[in-house]
Amino acid sequence: MTGFFVLDVPEFAPLVAAARRAPNVTVHPVRGSYRFVEFDGALDIRRSDTGLNEAVWFGCLTAGLCGKIVRFDAEQLSLIATNEPVLPL
Template identity: 65%
Template sequence: MSGFYLLDVPEFAPLAAAALRTGKCREGRKTGCYRFIEFDDELEIERADTGLGEAVWFGCLTAGLDGKIAHFDSRRLSLIATNEPILPHL
């Protein structure tokens, strides 16, 4: 299952809310201080839908990503599932 973790603190809550509003993901397990937002094949989030400033937006996957970044700029984040190794040249 692909997805991303979120530390359960106020500044990242808008990202989870925006992701869940896309209808392409769901709230997975919550363990301790971490939430997990699951998606199947791909997920696209617009920064405008999160209300996040760029400083938080560009660090919004800091709790961990199970997937791959297909696109990430100040306007849009696009994630896809992947089986690629993290360090492919090893």
């Protein structure tokens, strides 16, 4: 299972909308106030496609990540699947 959770609140809705446009993304229904945005392989989201300002953008994975960040800057968020442990051993 690869993807990220999004709390079902207005300020993060544009993130879900932007992710939904990718062909390899499945946006799951809200459960317990969270959506799971699932993707196959890799996912790139450009901040300009979300309309989020930086103060919100840089917290947009706050609901939880099942994957690995390979790029996260003011322009783009790039995620891939991972089997790596959360913490270094």
